[in-house]
Every structure is written in structure tokens, then in C-alpha cells.
Amino acid sequence: MLELANVTVQFGGLSAVKDVSLRMGSDEMVGLVGPNGAGKTTLFNVISGLVKPIHGRVLFDGVDVMHEPDYKRARLGLGRTFQIPQPMHELTVRENLVVAQRFGAGRVDAARIDEILELLQLTEQAGRDAATGLALQELKRLEVAKALATEPKLLLLDEVLAGLETQGKRLFMEKLREVHARYRIGILIIEHDIETISSLCPRVVVLDFGQIIADGTPQQVFNDPAVIRSYTGVEHA
Amino acid sequence: MNQRNFLFAVLLLATYVLVPAVFGDNNYVMGLIISALIVAGIAIAWALLGNLGGMVSFGHAAFFGVGSYASALLTMKLGWPVLLAMPMAGLIAVLFSAAMLPALRLSGPYFALAILAYAQIFRILATEMDWLTQGAKGLSRIPTLPVLFGIDLGSRSGSYLVIVTLLAAFIACYAWVRRSHYGTALRAMHDSEQATRVVGVNSVMLKAWMLFLSAFMTGVIGAFNAHTINFLEPDYAFGGGWSVLPIVAAIFGGYRTLSGPVIGALCIYLIDQLLFKSLLPTGHQIMLGVLLAAMILFAPDGLLPLFRRRHA
Amino acid sequence: MAELILQALYSGLLNGGVYALMAIGLALSFGTMRVINLAHGELVLLAAYMAYVVESRLDLSPLAAIPLAMAVACAGSALVYLLVARIRKNRELNSLMLSFAIGIIITNAVLLIWSGDIHSTGSVSLQEAVQLGSLYSMRSELYGFLASLVLVTLLWQWLAKSWYGRAVRAVSSQRDAAKLMGINPAKTELISFLVAGLLAGCAGVALYSSSVIQPSLGHALTVKAFIITVLAGVGSVPGVLAASVLLGITEALTVTLWSSAVQELAGMLLFLLVLFVLPNGLFGAARRRA
Structure with missing residues (x-):
């Protein structure tokens, strides 16, 4: 592929x-x-x-x-993460995923976003500001979550x-x-x-x-x- | 209907009914308000580009001038009806703004001054192409707004209704974009463009749309102005004032808010005309400069957020 | 025709010298602080009005105004620096708007104090025609060009040799590294604004001696100076000089071959062309502005 x-x-x-x-x-x-x-x-x-x-x-x-x-x-x-996490600034964790899904996958599916949040243990942090409200390990999980939200074939x-x-x-x-x-x-x-x-x-x-x-x-x-x-x-x- | 919507409805009603009912007979006051709202229209367009697109422009006079000339020429040379020529003028402003697309890849100051360069170029072109624009002599007897449903839109009260409707439409459009996924993506782009691109956002295209939208709004406002004052010349239509006043207004009110540019424009324009101009008939713009400098130094987010913070 | 073109090239060259005085100041402050001082042209204009005051009130040659013009432009430039340095948030764009506001203030202050009338020197000796082969100029234009050459060369040497010059260059290229080397960026920035003010003072006197001044000119001068820094690309004094001469010549040729009304158009088009086609300017070292 x-x-x-x-x-x-x-x-x-x-x-x-x-x-x-x-x-x-x-x-x-x-x-x-x-x-x-x-x-x-x-x-x-x-x-x-x-x-x-x-x-x-x-x-x-x-x-x-x-x-x-x-x-x-x-x-x-083609979904990717960065070694030094690059969250989308000024957005919440959930908004990060919504943007990734809307533009990367071309659709809006809240259930799928909940699923990804759950999978990467970010459900609790969903409402936090992504750039300022997360610890490093949470940021790394957000990187993966964002990439997943674009519904990639290759990660x-x-x-x-x-x-x-x-x-x-x-x-x-x-x-x-x-x-x-x-x-x-x-x-x-x-x-x-x-x-x-x-x-x-x-x-x-x-x-x-x-x-x-x-x-x-x-x-x-x-x-x-x-x-x-x-x-x-x-x-x- | 929740409280916020109710308040909004009352405000809308007051704007549409109360203001003309109270001041309708006073041509001077109505004229002043209309002029302030014209500035407000450009300020909204400027703030949309600045807040959503992340681009500061020093040349919105370019779109304003193109819009005003386009509408004037469409009605005068081709006999278009005014209400059809106005949106068309907005589209023509968009067409001209497409010439600025290469500027989108420039960062802050370069973009701001490249747009300024366009405003100058358009002004010179409008002066030089006198076969079309009658050059520095200017265009006079530009058709006024028509009578619609028994309301003379060309009268002060009628024009007031038109500009208020335009502003309401602009704000609704701005609010819609801001709330949409495009707005969210645009917000993310300011500080993290690469992160936004790798999840599939075409950032340049989104910025281009903001430029187009801003140019359209400003062009329509320019057209409206041309049909209310019925006279145009290049130095007026492309004058630096159309770039400066909206900036001061938007910064004053708070360019990151929806209502900031409008409130800012009303304050700035009325203070300028009623107070500064009577104190200093020539050079009253010095006060605008002082105001802008003071805002940038002490309240760069504008007055509205400042108040909100105090009361929070 | 050939004579006309030759004359245009000559006039453009002389004009370019004065442009260089304005543009190097702008480039210097931009280089060290990453701030475009949009009030720079207005400072030049303010200096030009000092020459007018000295000539009309004290009945002296405009050249006698050089110390006063320099002092005023320097003070103005330092004031711009001190205000801009106060900005903490989003400095790039807020400084742009702040200096823009200062420009508006200066323009209107000039308008309030000296009215909107145009002024030019009454000195006969400065306006006298000087012939060089078959080429003509006013004596003041020749003076201005020569003064500019001297000042630009001095500045170039100063930047290349002195401690401050090295600091200025260090701060321009690597702000954080410069800090580590014990260079105080704030001091270096202030010095570059002061030097910019000195040059603006000379440029103002040269401007008044060889052409007409009016309040709205300041803004046009800022735009010209900015165009030149874009043409030159950030980085070198000779580059700015060359770009200044290029702009001067382009304007002069446009006037000769077309009309004086479109003089500005030529500069603007040149500006956009370079901005889009040569992102690093004509002579600049590689530095992205996108």
C-alpha cells in the first residue's frame, strides 16, 4: 500500500x-x-x-x-504524529479531533470521536484546552487520537x-x-x-x-x- | 426563547424601529449614524480577516474603492438596477482580491503592506483610466437607492434601514463561519498551521475564503456608500481613511468579538465627528492616532473584553 | 530621447541616494528588532520641517538645520522604540499598528503646526543648476547624493568593524545566541533606532533642500523605504543602496517615459514583483518571510 x-x-x-x-x-x-x-x-x-x-x-x-x-x-x-506533540492551539481536545475528522475524513461522527477519546483515555480531558491543559503523556495520546480521527489507512x-x-x-x-x-x-x-x-x-x-x-x-x-x-x-x- | 435571544430581539427592534422613529426627521443625525455604520461595515470585514484569517490589512480601502466604482459604473454605464449592482460590486471586489492571493503566503507585516500597495495601485489605476472612471474629475450623479415596497431607500431613514440590514447580514455570516468547523480550523491555524494541515485542512484555501468574504463585504459597503453620496473620485474612494478608521474602530471595540467592531465604529466615528472635529477642524485624525496607540499599549484586546473582565 | 533617458537615469541615481538614507534606517531597526517602524517616513518628514523652520524663522541655510533635524528625528525614533518595546503580546502585528498610529499622530501634528501648504527651500545656491557633462541637477541634489554616499560608507564600516556593529549584526541574525554571548539586545536595538533617527534627520534635510514637502508625504516615504528594504532583502548595506538607486531610477524613468502621475505605480509594481517572484529580495541572504 x-x-x-x-x-x-x-x-x-x-x-x-x-x-x-x-x-x-x-x-x-x-x-x-x-x-x-x-x-x-x-x-x-x-x-x-x-x-x-x-x-x-x-x-x-x-x-x-x-x-x-x-x-x-x-x-x-496518511495520518501522522509528531515526536514533539503539535496540538492544535486554542482548541479543546475534542475540537482537535472534530477538526481532524471533519477535514481529514470529510465527515462528522460524534460517536466515533467518543470512541477514539475512550480508546486513548482522553474522555475526561475532552473539554480541556489542548495546548495548555494537558500533561506530556496526554499530549502524546492526543497526537495518536488526532491522527486516528482523520480515519487513516496508514498511521x-x-x-x-x-x-x-x-x-x-x-x-x-x-x-x-x-x-x-x-x-x-x-x-x-x-x-x-x-x-x-x-x-x-x-x-x-x-x-x-x-x-x-x-x-x-x-x-x-x-x-x-x-x-x-x-x-x-x-x-x- | 432564552434571555439572550430575547435581548437580541429587543435590540434588533430598537435598531430598526426606534432609531428612525426618534431621529428620522433629523437629516444631520441620521447622516452621521449612516456614516458611522459604513465604517462599522468595513470594520466587521476587517476584523473577520484579522480574527478568523489571522491577517492584518492596511489596505481595505482597495476593496471599498473597487466596490464603489464597480457599482457606480454598472448603474451609470450599463444601466443596472442599483440593488443588483451592489452585490455584483461585492463580487467584483472579490475578483480584484483574487489578485492578492499570492500575498497570502506572506507573513504578518509583509501581507499588511502588500495589501496597502494594492490599494495604492488601484487608486492610481482609477485616476489614470479616465475613459472609464473619468479620472480625477470623478463621477457625479451616481443613481440613488430605489424605492422598494413603498419605502424610499434613498432617503436618510431608508438608507439607514439598508445599511443596518447589511450589517446584520454580515454579522450573521461572520457568526456562522466562526461557529462552523471552518471557524474552528481557522482558530487553530494561527499558532499551529502545520498541525492543522497534516490532519487535512487546506489552510491557504481557508485563508483565501476569508479574504474573499472580507473583500465582498467591503465592496458592498463601498457600493452602498457610492449610492448614498452619489459622487466619487479616486482620492476619496481609495482614500487611506477607509483603511484607518475601521482599524481604529475594530481595535477600539475589540476585533476578536462580533459586536466590537460595530460598537467601536459608532464610538470612534461619532467621537471623531462631534468632538475631535470641533476641537481641531484640521488634523483631528491626530486624536485617532493617539487613541489607537493608547489601545495597543494598554488594551490590545479592545474595550469590550476589558469591560467583561472587570465585571467577571 | 537618449538624452532624456540618460538624464532620467542620472536624476534617479541622485534621488536613490536620499532614499538610501531613509531605507537603511528602516532596515536597521527591522533587522535588529523584527519591527517595521511605520512612522519612519514621518520622522524623515519631521526632520524636513525642521529645515523649513530654521530657514524661514532664523533665515539660515537649510543645511544649518542638520543638527536640529538629527536631534528631533533621533528623539522620535527613540520614542517609537521605547513604546514598541513595551508591547508584550503579539509584538509583530501590534508594533506595526502602534508605529502606524504614531505616524498618524506625527502627520497630523505637522498639519496642525505648519498647515497643509507645500514648502520648499528658498535658497538660491542650493537650487542652482549644476552641469555634469550633459547632465543637469540642482546643487542640493548633488550634495544630498554625496552626503548619502559618505554616510552610507561610514555606516557600512561601522557595522563591519565596531563592537556595536557586530552586536547589531549578531542580534539581527541570532537573537538568543547574541544574548548568550553577553550582548544586551535592548541596548543594541535602541542604538539601531538612534542610528536610524540620525540618518532620517539627514534624509529630511536633503529632502527639503531638493524638493517640496507637505504633511501627507510622510506616509509615502515610509512606503518607499519599506519597498526598498523588501527589494534589498534583509542583510546588507550595499544591497539597500543598490535597491534605493533602483527605485529612484525606476521612478525617474516612469516619469520621463510615461507620466508623473504613475510614478508611485512603478515603485508599487516593482515591490509586488519582488515580493512574489524573489522572496529573498534582489540582494538578500536567504531568509524566509512566508
Whole structure:
């Protein structure tokens, strides 16, 4: 359903993403890992239309979306979250979801919004000001809720699990599995923690210095010498 | 009917019936009120663009001038009926505002001054294209508003009813947009445009609609003015006053509220004409400058919210 | 025809010099504080009226008014800075409206004090024609241009070499970093407004010496100065000078080839063209304004 073909991004002469090709199906849950600065978020930005690659194509549902602006990609079914939460300011939590649903999914369905609020444990906070009234973890859940409200076919999650303690992480992972199964949404998730990603995703893609260095089951990937080198080299330096 | 709606109905009735009944015979007072309401109309349009669209304009005279010339020319050269020419003038103002679409991607000050540039360009064009506009000589004997259902709309009381109706329609439209999902999305865009775009909001398109709506309102008000004073010249129709007064009015009343621009316009215009002008026949605008500066420094949200906060 | 065009280029060049004096001040205050002082042209006009007062009341040459004009424009500029600095909320737009209001106040104060009549210098020596090859100008125009060249060069050197100059540049490009380096942004901003005032004072005297002044001119001058800063793009003194000359020449050519009524139109169209086609200005370093 999502296909990246030879995507290359440059920032001021430096390649942030180099010749990346990737395919994933609509029933998949894929982990995207790699050291800081490997180009994971940049890749998300390319997919959602915030960054223009100098080379390569992005196909979604078999359609070339390279020339579709960011808001159109959201309407086509590409939902995303930001690593640093970006709530819509001056709106309540519920209004955030209403706007996302109305413009992203093109319809208004209060029941579905209640469902999403419930799922992400934001029902109590629904009336609060999103930008000022939420704690960090609530903001992260709002990120996911907003993306879900657009009724996406593919969800791009940027480190939504980071900073959670073990119990919270386990709960959130349950939620993600539920979202994946209930709404039949493909999920591409950026995550640092190897253990988390291994238990969540049957398939893991490793990015290093802007290039894919491994792609396979967690077992294959994390036993790959190149991956071990990149992880031990950067993470434990 | 709840209390708020009841109050609103009483206010509407008073505006429509009481004001003409009390002041109807006094041409001077009615003229003053109509002029204040003209400023109020532009102030609403300005505040709509500023509050919902998040864009400050220094050039609403552009739309006002285009609207007034369009309506005058439609009625004089093509013989259109006045009441048909007025909305058409609004649409023509929208057409001209489409020339400003590239300016939408500019941020605050650049947008504000780009619009100012358009106002200047339009004024010069109106002066230079004398085959159409009769240039600096101006247009005179512009048709007045017609008689409708036995009411002479061209009389002071009739014109008053027309402008009040226009303002009511503008406010209703503004309120509707603000309450709609578009209004919610626009509110979100001010500080978080990217977050709003990635959930599917075409922010540039929404801003464009606000520009169009604002241009339409201002154009119609310009047309109304042309048919009430029956005379136009470029320096008047595109004059800076049509940009400045509404800004001061909207800021004074509170440009984030619905009624602020109207109340602000009534206060500012009447104070300016009755008090400042008698104190300082020339240069009375200095007081407007002082007022605007004081508002920005001490109550940037306007007087209405200030009162509300005191009483809260 | 060729002679006329050559003469227009020459007049435009001389005019551009005076424009540069106004525009650099505006660009400087914009650069350090991200605030467009919409009363800047009015300050220039106020300085021009100082020259008028000195000439008409004291019977001195307008050039003798330079210290007074500078002092008045400087004081005005500092006042604008102090008021704008008080704004806490939504500074970008509120400062725009505040300085706009100050501009209205100055324009009308000028109108109240000196009436709406137009004034120009009565000095014969300043108005005398000076011939350079086949090109003519008033002596005052030539003086104004030369003075502008000297001042602009001095300013350029000052910005490049002095401690304050470096601070101004540091604050312009990286406000927070400048703070960390121990530079006081408020002081730097005030200095840039003061320098803007000094230049505005000179520009006012040059304006009065070579053309006519009237109260409504201030607003037009602000717009011109703003157009130039957009043309130049933020960043360089020579860029502002070049853009000023470009505007001067464009206006002069428009007058020669078309009519004086559309002189302003040329500037406006140039402004919009650059704004939309070259988002970084003609000479500017990359800096987005969208």
C-alpha cells in the first residue's frame, strides 16, 4: 500500500535520506529504528508531504502522491504524529479531533470521536484546552487520537512510546495492537527501544545514516552484524 | 426563547424601529449614524480577516474603492438596477482580491503592506483610466437607492434601514463561519498551521475564503456608500481613511468579538465627528492616532473584553 | 530621447541616494528588532520641517538645520522604540499598528503646526543648476547624493568593524545566541533606532533642500523605504543602496517615459514583483518571510 522508491533528501548538501526504497502492506505493523539523526523523522516528513525529496517517488495505494500537498495526503489516508506533540492551539481536545475528522475524513461522527477519546483515555480531558491543559503523556495520546480521527489507512507514529514507564508502555502497546486490528490500519512506528519494537512489530526496518541497512523480522534484524555495529557504535559510544 | 435571544430581539427592534422613529426627521443625525455604520461595515470585514484569517490589512480601502466604482459604473454605464449592482460590486471586489492571493503566503507585516500597495495601485489605476472612471474629475450623479415596497431607500431613514440590514447580514455570516468547523480550523491555524494541515485542512484555501468574504463585504459597503453620496473620485474612494478608521474602530471595540467592531465604529466615528472635529477642524485624525496607540499599549484586546473582565 | 533617458537615469541615481538614507534606517531597526517602524517616513518628514523652520524663522541655510533635524528625528525614533518595546503580546502585528498610529499622530501634528501648504527651500545656491557633462541637477541634489554616499560608507564600516556593529549584526541574525554571548539586545536595538533617527534627520534635510514637502508625504516615504528594504532583502548595506538607486531610477524613468502621475505605480509594481517572484529580495541572504 505504501511504496517508497529511491527517496533521497538533502539538507544543504548533506544527505539526510539516501536512496531509500521500502514497501509495506495495509495489514502490516512495521517498526522503524535507527540511531538519532538516521533520517527516520525526515522519512516521515517525506511520506506526509512536509519535506520534498530531491529524488524518488512516494506511492500510496498505487497512486503517485509526490505532487499532492500535505493536507491532501492526510485526506488520502496518511495520518501522522509528531515526536514533539503539535496540538492544535486554542482548541479543546475534542475540537482537535472534530477538526481532524471533519477535514481529514470529510465527515462528522460524534460517536466515533467518543470512541477514539475512550480508546486513548482522553474522555475526561475532552473539554480541556489542548495546548495548555494537558500533561506530556496526554499530549502524546492526543497526537495518536488526532491522527486516528482523520480515519487513516496508514498511521505514521513518531516515538509515541518514548518516555513511558513499563506499565504505561505495555498498555499503550495494547492500544496500538487494538487500533491496528479494529480499524485495519497499517502502522509504521519509530521507536528506539529494541525490546518494545521486537514485541510489537513482526517486521523491523533499520535506518542508519539515511540508508536502510536491514529489513526483516526482529530476530533477523537485531542479529545482523551491521545493525549491531551501528547500534553499539552510536548508542553506547 | 432564552434571555439572550430575547435581548437580541429587543435590540434588533430598537435598531430598526426606534432609531428612525426618534431621529428620522433629523437629516444631520441620521447622516452621521449612516456614516458611522459604513465604517462599522468595513470594520466587521476587517476584523473577520484579522480574527478568523489571522491577517492584518492596511489596505481595505482597495476593496471599498473597487466596490464603489464597480457599482457606480454598472448603474451609470450599463444601466443596472442599483440593488443588483451592489452585490455584483461585492463580487467584483472579490475578483480584484483574487489578485492578492499570492500575498497570502506572506507573513504578518509583509501581507499588511502588500495589501496597502494594492490599494495604492488601484487608486492610481482609477485616476489614470479616465475613459472609464473619468479620472480625477470623478463621477457625479451616481443613481440613488430605489424605492422598494413603498419605502424610499434613498432617503436618510431608508438608507439607514439598508445599511443596518447589511450589517446584520454580515454579522450573521461572520457568526456562522466562526461557529462552523471552518471557524474552528481557522482558530487553530494561527499558532499551529502545520498541525492543522497534516490532519487535512487546506489552510491557504481557508485563508483565501476569508479574504474573499472580507473583500465582498467591503465592496458592498463601498457600493452602498457610492449610492448614498452619489459622487466619487479616486482620492476619496481609495482614500487611506477607509483603511484607518475601521482599524481604529475594530481595535477600539475589540476585533476578536462580533459586536466590537460595530460598537467601536459608532464610538470612534461619532467621537471623531462631534468632538475631535470641533476641537481641531484640521488634523483631528491626530486624536485617532493617539487613541489607537493608547489601545495597543494598554488594551490590545479592545474595550469590550476589558469591560467583561472587570465585571467577571 | 537618449538624452532624456540618460538624464532620467542620472536624476534617479541622485534621488536613490536620499532614499538610501531613509531605507537603511528602516532596515536597521527591522533587522535588529523584527519591527517595521511605520512612522519612519514621518520622522524623515519631521526632520524636513525642521529645515523649513530654521530657514524661514532664523533665515539660515537649510543645511544649518542638520543638527536640529538629527536631534528631533533621533528623539522620535527613540520614542517609537521605547513604546514598541513595551508591547508584550503579539509584538509583530501590534508594533506595526502602534508605529502606524504614531505616524498618524506625527502627520497630523505637522498639519496642525505648519498647515497643509507645500514648502520648499528658498535658497538660491542650493537650487542652482549644476552641469555634469550633459547632465543637469540642482546643487542640493548633488550634495544630498554625496552626503548619502559618505554616510552610507561610514555606516557600512561601522557595522563591519565596531563592537556595536557586530552586536547589531549578531542580534539581527541570532537573537538568543547574541544574548548568550553577553550582548544586551535592548541596548543594541535602541542604538539601531538612534542610528536610524540620525540618518532620517539627514534624509529630511536633503529632502527639503531638493524638493517640496507637505504633511501627507510622510506616509509615502515610509512606503518607499519599506519597498526598498523588501527589494534589498534583509542583510546588507550595499544591497539597500543598490535597491534605493533602483527605485529612484525606476521612478525617474516612469516619469520621463510615461507620466508623473504613475510614478508611485512603478515603485508599487516593482515591490509586488519582488515580493512574489524573489522572496529573498534582489540582494538578500536567504531568509524566509512566508
